[in-house]
Amino acid sequence: MDAPLISTEALAAQMTKPDLRIIDASWWLDGRDARVDFERERLPSAVFFDLDAVSNRDSPYPHMLPSPAAFAEAMGAMGVSERDDIVVYDAQGLFSAARVWWTLRTMGAERVRVLDGGLPKWKAEGRRLEGGVAEAPVPAQFEAQFDADAVADFDQVGAALAEGLQVVDARGA
Template sequence: MSFLISAEDLAARLGRPNLRIIDGSWSLDGRDGRADFEQAHVPGAVFFDLDAVSNAASPLPHMMPSPAAFAAAAGALGVAAADQIVVYDTAGLFSAARVWWMFRTMGARDVRVLDGGLPLWRSQGRPLERGAATPRSASFQVDPVPGAVAELSDVRAAVGQGVQIVDARGAARFEGLAPEPRPGVRSGHMPGALNLPYGQLLNPDGTMKRGAALAQAFAGIGLDLDRPVITTCGSGVTAAMLTLGLAELGRPSRLYDGSWSEWGAREDTPVQTD
Protein backbone atom coordinates (compact mmCIF):
# COMPACT_ATOMS: atom_id res chain seq x y z
CA MET A 1 0.00 0.00 0.00
CA SER A 2 1.19 3.48 -0.83
CA PHE A 3 1.39 5.95 2.04
CA LEU A 4 0.38 8.72 -0.39
CA ILE A 5 -3.10 9.48 -1.66
CA SER A 6 -3.99 11.61 -4.68
CA ALA A 7 -6.36 14.56 -4.55
CA GLU A 8 -8.68 12.67 -6.89
CA ASP A 9 -8.83 9.66 -4.60
CA LEU A 10 -9.37 11.77 -1.49
CA ALA A 11 -12.15 13.75 -3.17
CA ALA A 12 -13.92 10.48 -3.98
CA ARG A 13 -13.81 9.47 -0.30
CA LEU A 14 -15.12 12.70 1.22
CA GLY A 15 -18.03 12.03 3.56
CA ARG A 16 -17.13 8.45 4.43
CA PRO A 17 -17.90 7.84 8.11
CA ASN A 18 -14.47 6.51 9.10
CA LEU A 19 -12.43 9.03 7.11
CA ARG A 20 -10.52 11.57 9.20
CA ILE A 21 -8.68 14.41 7.45
CA ILE A 22 -5.99 16.29 9.33
CA ASP A 23 -4.34 19.60 8.45
CA GLY A 24 -0.83 19.30 9.91
CA SER A 25 0.55 22.61 8.65
CA TRP A 26 3.59 24.04 10.43
CA SER A 27 6.33 26.42 9.33
CA LEU A 28 9.72 27.36 10.71
CA ASP A 29 8.99 31.09 10.35
CA GLY A 30 6.18 30.95 12.91
CA ARG A 31 3.29 31.37 10.48
CA ASP A 32 -0.03 30.66 12.18
CA GLY A 33 -1.18 27.38 10.70
CA ARG A 34 -4.46 27.44 12.59
CA ALA A 35 -5.37 30.83 11.14
CA ASP A 36 -4.65 29.53 7.65
CA PHE A 37 -6.78 26.48 8.41
CA GLU A 38 -9.74 28.64 9.40
CA GLN A 39 -9.41 30.58 6.15
CA ALA A 40 -9.51 27.46 3.98
CA HIS A 41 -9.25 23.72 4.53
CA VAL A 42 -10.29 20.43 2.98
CA PRO A 43 -13.94 19.70 3.90
CA GLY A 44 -14.24 17.86 7.20
CA ALA A 45 -10.62 18.44 8.22
CA VAL A 46 -9.36 19.19 11.72
CA PHE A 47 -6.20 21.09 12.65
CA PHE A 48 -3.28 19.30 14.32
CA ASP A 49 -0.91 21.70 16.13
CA LEU A 50 2.61 20.21 16.05
CA ASP A 51 3.88 22.53 18.76
CA ALA A 52 0.94 21.94 21.08
CA VAL A 53 0.91 18.16 20.65
CA SER A 54 4.43 17.73 21.95
CA ASN A 55 6.45 16.98 25.06
CA ALA A 56 6.00 20.16 27.08
CA ALA A 57 8.72 19.08 29.52
CA SER A 58 11.39 19.03 26.81
CA PRO A 59 13.36 22.17 25.91
CA LEU A 60 13.52 20.89 22.33
CA PRO A 61 10.86 21.90 19.77
CA HIS A 62 7.80 19.70 19.10
CA MET A 63 9.23 16.49 20.51
CA MET A 64 7.00 13.42 20.47
CA PRO A 65 4.58 13.53 23.44
CA SER A 66 3.88 10.61 25.74
CA PRO A 67 1.47 7.97 24.42
CA ALA A 68 -1.19 9.14 26.88
CA ALA A 69 -0.85 12.78 25.83
CA PHE A 70 -0.96 11.86 22.16
CA ALA A 71 -4.05 9.71 22.68
CA ALA A 72 -5.80 12.59 24.43
CA ALA A 73 -4.93 15.06 21.68
CA ALA A 74 -5.94 12.71 18.86
CA GLY A 75 -9.16 11.76 20.63
CA ALA A 76 -10.06 15.42 21.11
CA LEU A 77 -9.76 15.84 17.35
CA GLY A 78 -12.17 12.97 16.82
CA VAL A 79 -9.52 10.58 15.51
CA ALA A 80 -9.36 6.89 16.46
CA ALA A 81 -6.48 4.57 15.65
CA ALA A 82 -8.73 2.41 13.47
CA ASP A 83 -9.86 5.31 11.26
CA GLN A 84 -8.71 5.98 7.72
CA ILE A 85 -6.51 9.02 8.27
CA VAL A 86 -5.30 11.46 5.61
CA VAL A 87 -2.86 14.23 6.53
CA TYR A 88 -2.00 17.28 4.44
CA ASP A 89 -0.37 20.69 4.83
CA THR A 90 -0.57 24.07 3.15
CA ALA A 91 3.00 23.91 1.81
CA GLY A 92 2.37 20.86 -0.38
CA LEU A 93 4.55 18.17 1.16
CA PHE A 94 6.36 19.36 4.26
CA SER A 95 5.07 19.02 7.83
CA ALA A 96 2.28 16.58 6.92
CA ALA A 97 4.90 13.82 6.84
CA ARG A 98 5.76 14.52 10.48
CA VAL A 99 2.10 14.16 11.52
CA TRP A 100 1.84 10.99 9.40
CA TRP A 101 4.88 9.60 11.22
CA MET A 102 3.50 10.50 14.65
CA PHE A 103 0.18 8.76 14.05
CA ARG A 104 1.90 5.72 12.56
CA THR A 105 4.35 5.58 15.46
CA MET A 106 1.51 5.74 17.97
CA GLY A 107 -0.31 2.80 16.42
CA ALA A 108 -2.61 4.05 13.65
CA ARG A 109 -2.32 1.66 10.71
CA ASP A 110 -4.15 3.37 7.85
CA VAL A 111 -2.48 6.78 7.58
CA ARG A 112 -1.68 8.51 4.30
CA VAL A 113 -0.39 11.86 3.15
CA LEU A 114 -2.21 13.92 0.52
CA ASP A 115 0.23 14.03 -2.37
CA GLY A 116 0.81 17.66 -3.32
CA GLY A 117 -1.11 18.89 -0.28
CA LEU A 118 -3.48 21.81 -0.25
CA PRO A 119 -1.75 23.68 -3.13
CA LEU A 120 -2.50 20.86 -5.58
CA TRP A 121 -6.00 20.41 -4.12
CA ARG A 122 -6.67 24.11 -4.74
CA SER A 123 -5.16 24.07 -8.22
CA GLN A 124 -7.61 21.36 -9.22
CA GLY A 125 -10.56 23.47 -8.09
CA ARG A 126 -11.61 21.08 -5.36
CA PRO A 127 -13.96 22.14 -2.53
CA LEU A 128 -12.79 24.06 0.54
CA GLU A 129 -14.36 24.99 3.85
CA ARG A 130 -13.81 27.94 6.19
CA GLY A 131 -13.99 28.29 9.94
CA ALA A 132 -12.91 26.35 13.00
CA ALA A 133 -13.50 22.61 13.24
CA THR A 134 -15.89 21.20 15.85
CA PRO A 135 -15.13 17.48 15.95
CA ARG A 136 -16.83 14.93 18.18
CA SER A 137 -14.37 13.31 20.56
CA ALA A 138 -13.13 9.77 19.99
CA SER A 139 -10.99 7.21 21.78
CA PHE A 140 -7.51 6.72 20.32
CA GLN A 141 -5.97 3.45 21.51
CA VAL A 142 -2.20 3.85 21.37
CA ASP A 143 0.04 0.98 20.37
CA PRO A 144 3.53 2.51 19.99
CA VAL A 145 5.81 1.00 17.34
CA PRO A 146 9.04 -0.14 19.01
CA GLY A 147 12.18 1.49 17.67
CA ALA A 148 10.48 4.08 15.45
CA VAL A 149 12.00 6.94 17.46
CA ALA A 150 15.78 7.27 17.57
CA GLU A 151 17.16 8.86 20.73
CA LEU A 152 20.46 10.69 21.24
CA SER A 153 22.12 7.49 22.45
CA ASP A 154 21.02 5.66 19.31
CA VAL A 155 22.55 8.32 17.08
CA ARG A 156 25.78 8.35 19.09
CA ALA A 157 26.01 4.59 18.52
CA ALA A 158 25.12 5.00 14.85
CA VAL A 159 27.98 7.47 14.33
CA GLY A 160 30.41 5.05 15.90
CA GLN A 161 29.11 1.95 14.14
CA GLY A 162 28.67 3.35 10.65
CA VAL A 163 24.87 3.16 10.61
CA GLN A 164 23.60 5.39 7.80
CA ILE A 165 22.33 8.81 8.90
CA VAL A 166 20.51 10.94 6.33
CA ASP A 167 19.95 14.64 6.95
CA ALA A 168 17.06 16.47 5.23
CA ARG A 169 18.39 20.01 5.81
CA GLY A 170 19.62 22.19 2.97
CA ALA A 171 23.21 21.77 1.82
CA ALA A 172 24.42 25.10 3.23
CA ARG A 173 23.26 24.26 6.74
CA PHE A 174 24.51 20.68 6.46
CA GLU A 175 27.97 21.84 5.36
CA GLY A 176 28.16 24.52 8.05
CA LEU A 177 28.13 27.38 5.54
CA ALA A 178 24.87 28.87 6.80
CA PRO A 179 23.92 29.61 10.42
CA GLU A 180 21.27 27.57 12.14
CA PRO A 181 17.92 29.36 12.67
CA ARG A 182 17.84 28.47 16.36
CA PRO A 183 20.20 30.34 18.74
CA GLY A 184 22.94 28.38 20.43
CA VAL A 185 23.02 25.62 17.82
CA ARG A 186 26.30 24.93 16.04
CA SER A 187 26.53 24.61 12.27
CA GLY A 188 27.49 21.42 10.48
CA HIS A 189 26.40 17.79 10.63
CA MET A 190 26.98 14.48 12.37
CA PRO A 191 30.21 12.77 11.30
CA GLY A 192 29.60 10.49 8.35
CA ALA A 193 26.04 11.69 7.73
CA LEU A 194 24.66 11.93 4.20
CA ASN A 195 22.75 14.97 2.95
CA LEU A 196 19.48 14.69 1.05
CA PRO A 197 17.50 17.95 1.20
CA TYR A 198 13.86 16.92 1.38
CA GLY A 199 12.95 18.93 -1.72
CA GLN A 200 14.93 16.50 -3.84
CA LEU A 201 12.21 13.91 -3.22
CA LEU A 202 9.61 16.10 -4.95
CA ASN A 203 8.45 16.57 -8.52
CA PRO A 204 8.01 20.09 -9.96
CA ASP A 205 4.29 20.00 -9.11
CA GLY A 206 5.03 19.33 -5.43
CA THR A 207 4.09 15.66 -5.47
CA MET A 208 6.53 12.99 -4.30
CA LYS A 209 8.64 11.09 -6.78
CA ARG A 210 7.79 7.43 -7.17
CA GLY A 211 9.53 4.20 -8.08
CA ALA A 212 12.92 4.41 -9.76
CA ALA A 213 13.06 8.21 -9.53
CA LEU A 214 12.50 8.11 -5.78
CA ALA A 215 15.01 5.30 -5.31
CA GLN A 216 17.56 7.25 -7.34
CA ALA A 217 17.18 10.28 -5.06
CA PHE A 218 18.47 8.14 -2.20
CA ALA A 219 20.99 6.14 -4.22
CA GLY A 220 22.41 9.34 -5.68
CA ILE A 221 23.80 10.38 -2.28
CA GLY A 222 25.35 6.98 -1.70
CA LEU A 223 22.65 5.51 0.54
CA ASP A 224 22.38 1.73 0.62
CA LEU A 225 18.66 0.96 0.86
CA ASP A 226 19.41 -2.49 2.23
CA ARG A 227 21.19 -1.17 5.33
CA PRO A 228 19.68 0.47 8.45
CA VAL A 229 18.89 4.19 8.21
CA ILE A 230 18.30 6.98 10.72
CA THR A 231 16.69 10.15 9.36
CA THR A 232 17.34 13.58 10.83
CA CYS A 233 16.92 17.29 10.05
CA GLY A 234 16.70 20.52 12.04
CA SER A 235 13.96 19.58 14.50
CA GLY A 236 12.45 16.30 13.35
CA VAL A 237 9.92 17.67 10.86
CA THR A 238 11.47 17.28 7.40
CA ALA A 239 13.28 14.13 8.56
CA ALA A 240 9.82 12.59 8.31
CA MET A 241 9.83 13.43 4.59
CA LEU A 242 12.82 11.11 4.20
CA THR A 243 11.10 8.50 6.36
CA LEU A 244 7.99 8.78 4.17
CA GLY A 245 10.06 8.43 1.00
CA LEU A 246 11.84 5.37 2.36
CA ALA A 247 8.51 3.86 3.41
CA GLU A 248 7.22 4.35 -0.14
CA LEU A 249 10.17 2.22 -1.26
CA GLY A 250 9.33 -0.43 1.32
CA ARG A 251 12.33 0.46 3.48
CA PRO A 252 12.08 1.04 7.25
CA SER A 253 13.95 3.81 9.04
CA ARG A 254 14.20 5.40 12.46
CA LEU A 255 13.64 9.12 12.96
CA TYR A 256 15.91 11.07 15.31
CA ASP A 257 13.34 13.15 17.17
CA GLY A 258 15.79 15.64 18.69
CA SER A 259 17.61 16.04 15.36
CA TRP A 260 20.07 18.91 14.95
CA SER A 261 18.26 21.05 17.54
CA GLU A 262 19.57 18.59 20.12
CA TRP A 263 22.83 17.38 18.57
CA GLY A 264 24.05 20.81 17.49
CA ALA A 265 23.22 22.47 20.82
CA ARG A 266 25.28 20.07 22.93
CA GLU A 267 28.97 20.42 23.72
CA ASP A 268 29.65 16.68 23.92
CA THR A 269 28.55 15.71 20.40
CA PRO A 270 30.99 15.71 17.45
CA VAL A 271 30.28 18.04 14.55
CA GLN A 272 31.64 17.81 11.03
CA THR A 273 31.74 20.64 8.46
CA ASP A 274 32.71 20.16 4.83
Protein backbone atom coordinates in the same frame (compact mmCIF):
# COMPACT_ATOMS: atom_id res chain seq x y z
CA MET B 1 0.07 -0.98 5.47
CA ASP B 2 -1.63 1.29 2.98
CA ALA B 3 0.48 3.18 0.47
CA PRO B 4 1.83 6.29 2.22
CA LEU B 5 0.32 8.69 -0.35
CA ILE B 6 -3.21 9.25 -1.62
CA SER B 7 -4.01 11.28 -4.72
CA THR B 8 -6.38 14.24 -4.64
CA GLU B 9 -8.64 12.36 -7.05
CA ALA B 10 -8.80 9.29 -4.80
CA LEU B 11 -9.48 11.39 -1.70
CA ALA B 12 -12.22 13.36 -3.46
CA ALA B 13 -13.93 10.06 -4.29
CA GLN B 14 -13.80 8.97 -0.63
CA MET B 15 -14.99 12.15 1.08
CA THR B 16 -18.27 10.60 2.25
CA LYS B 17 -16.71 7.57 3.96
CA PRO B 18 -17.90 7.54 7.58
CA ASP B 19 -14.49 6.54 8.99
CA LEU B 20 -12.49 9.11 6.98
CA ARG B 21 -10.65 11.68 9.10
CA ILE B 22 -8.75 14.52 7.43
CA ILE B 23 -6.02 16.30 9.35
CA ASP B 24 -4.45 19.63 8.44
CA ALA B 25 -0.91 19.32 9.75
CA SER B 26 0.35 22.66 8.47
CA TRP B 27 3.24 24.24 10.31
CA TRP B 28 5.41 27.15 9.22
CA LEU B 29 9.15 27.30 9.79
CA ASP B 30 8.96 31.12 9.93
CA GLY B 31 6.59 31.01 12.90
CA ARG B 32 3.36 32.02 11.14
CA ASP B 33 0.22 30.75 12.84
CA ALA B 34 -0.99 27.84 10.73
CA ARG B 35 -4.32 27.81 12.58
CA VAL B 36 -5.14 31.20 11.00
CA ASP B 37 -4.57 29.65 7.57
CA PHE B 38 -6.67 26.63 8.60
CA GLU B 39 -9.58 28.89 9.50
CA ARG B 40 -9.23 30.75 6.19
CA GLU B 41 -9.27 27.63 4.02
CA ARG B 42 -9.10 23.89 4.59
CA LEU B 43 -10.29 20.63 3.13
CA PRO B 44 -13.90 19.81 4.05
CA SER B 45 -14.29 18.29 7.54
CA ALA B 46 -10.58 18.69 8.33
CA VAL B 47 -9.34 19.09 11.89
CA PHE B 48 -6.21 21.02 12.83
CA PHE B 49 -3.17 19.24 14.27
CA ASP B 50 -1.06 21.74 16.22
CA LEU B 51 2.47 20.37 15.89
CA ASP B 52 3.70 22.70 18.63
CA ALA B 53 1.00 21.65 21.11
CA VAL B 54 0.95 17.91 20.35
CA SER B 55 4.54 17.35 21.42
CA ASN B 56 6.59 16.73 24.54
CA ARG B 57 6.38 20.13 26.22
CA ASP B 58 8.97 19.08 28.84
CA SER B 59 11.69 18.50 26.26
CA PRO B 60 14.18 21.30 25.56
CA TYR B 61 13.92 20.33 21.89
CA PRO B 62 10.99 21.29 19.64
CA HIS B 63 8.42 18.80 18.40
CA MET B 64 9.61 15.76 20.33
CA LEU B 65 7.07 12.94 20.52
CA PRO B 66 4.51 13.30 23.28
CA SER B 67 3.78 10.39 25.58
CA PRO B 68 1.36 7.85 24.13
CA ALA B 69 -1.24 8.93 26.70
CA ALA B 70 -0.91 12.62 25.80
CA PHE B 71 -1.03 11.80 22.09
CA ALA B 72 -4.12 9.62 22.56
CA GLU B 73 -5.86 12.41 24.46
CA ALA B 74 -5.04 14.98 21.76
CA MET B 75 -6.17 12.72 18.91
CA GLY B 76 -9.35 11.76 20.74
CA ALA B 77 -10.16 15.46 21.22
CA MET B 78 -9.72 15.89 17.44
CA GLY B 79 -12.24 13.10 16.86
CA VAL B 80 -9.61 10.71 15.49
CA SER B 81 -9.31 7.02 16.37
CA GLU B 82 -6.41 4.76 15.49
CA ARG B 83 -8.96 2.64 13.57
CA ASP B 84 -10.00 5.50 11.26
CA ASP B 85 -8.91 6.00 7.67
CA ILE B 86 -6.70 9.07 8.16
CA VAL B 87 -5.46 11.49 5.51
CA VAL B 88 -2.92 14.14 6.50
CA TYR B 89 -2.08 17.22 4.43
CA ASP B 90 -0.37 20.57 4.82
CA ALA B 91 -0.46 24.00 3.21
CA GLN B 92 2.99 23.67 1.65
CA GLY B 93 2.28 20.54 -0.39
CA LEU B 94 4.51 18.15 1.53
CA PHE B 95 6.30 19.49 4.58
CA SER B 96 4.88 18.94 8.06
CA ALA B 97 2.27 16.38 6.95
CA ALA B 98 4.98 13.72 6.71
CA ARG B 99 5.95 14.29 10.34
CA VAL B 100 2.35 13.89 11.50
CA TRP B 101 1.98 10.77 9.28
CA TRP B 102 5.04 9.26 10.99
CA THR B 103 3.80 10.24 14.46
CA LEU B 104 0.41 8.64 13.84
CA ARG B 105 2.08 5.45 12.55
CA THR B 106 4.47 5.41 15.53
CA MET B 107 1.50 5.69 17.89
CA GLY B 108 -0.39 2.77 16.33
CA ALA B 109 -2.60 4.15 13.55
CA GLU B 110 -2.28 1.86 10.55
CA ARG B 111 -4.47 3.45 7.89
CA VAL B 112 -2.68 6.78 7.47
CA ARG B 113 -1.83 8.48 4.20
CA VAL B 114 -0.44 11.84 3.13
CA LEU B 115 -2.34 13.81 0.48
CA ASP B 116 -0.06 13.95 -2.55
CA GLY B 117 0.45 17.65 -3.33
CA GLY B 118 -1.40 18.75 -0.20
CA LEU B 119 -3.56 21.84 -0.09
CA PRO B 120 -1.82 23.54 -3.07
CA LYS B 121 -2.73 20.71 -5.44
CA TRP B 122 -6.27 20.37 -4.03
CA LYS B 123 -6.83 24.11 -4.61
CA ALA B 124 -5.21 24.11 -8.07
CA GLU B 125 -7.69 21.45 -9.14
CA GLY B 126 -10.60 23.64 -8.01
CA ARG B 127 -11.78 21.22 -5.34
CA ARG B 128 -14.13 22.31 -2.57
CA LEU B 129 -12.74 24.08 0.49
CA GLU B 130 -14.20 25.23 3.78
CA GLY B 131 -13.38 28.27 5.87
CA GLY B 132 -14.26 29.87 9.17
CA VAL B 133 -14.08 28.44 12.65
CA ALA B 134 -14.33 24.67 12.37
CA GLU B 135 -17.07 22.79 14.18
CA ALA B 136 -15.88 20.96 17.26
CA PRO B 137 -15.37 17.31 16.32
CA VAL B 138 -17.17 14.50 18.08
CA PRO B 139 -14.59 13.15 20.55
CA ALA B 140 -13.19 9.70 19.80
CA GLN B 141 -11.16 7.09 21.62
CA PHE B 142 -7.58 6.76 20.33
CA GLU B 143 -5.70 3.80 21.79
CA ALA B 144 -2.03 4.56 21.31
CA GLN B 145 0.29 1.61 20.75
CA PHE B 146 3.79 3.08 20.77
CA ASP B 147 6.24 1.46 18.31
CA ALA B 148 9.61 1.88 20.01
CA ASP B 149 11.38 0.47 16.93
CA ALA B 150 10.35 3.58 14.98
CA VAL B 151 12.28 5.91 17.29
CA ALA B 152 15.96 6.33 18.13
CA ASP B 153 17.21 8.27 21.13
CA PHE B 154 20.46 10.26 21.32
CA ASP B 155 22.45 7.29 22.62
CA GLN B 156 21.21 5.04 19.81
CA VAL B 157 22.09 7.66 17.20
CA GLY B 158 25.54 8.07 18.75
CA ALA B 159 26.09 4.31 18.67
CA ALA B 160 24.97 4.16 15.02
CA LEU B 161 27.43 6.91 14.13
CA ALA B 162 30.22 5.08 15.97
CA GLU B 163 29.46 2.02 13.82
CA GLY B 164 29.87 4.11 10.68
CA LEU B 165 26.18 4.29 9.79
CA GLN B 166 25.06 7.39 7.98
CA VAL B 167 22.51 9.60 9.74
CA VAL B 168 20.44 12.12 7.82
CA ASP B 169 19.12 15.21 9.58
CA ALA B 170 15.95 16.13 7.71
CA ARG B 171 14.97 19.13 9.82
CA GLY B 172 14.36 22.46 8.14
CA ALA B 173 17.24 24.90 8.14
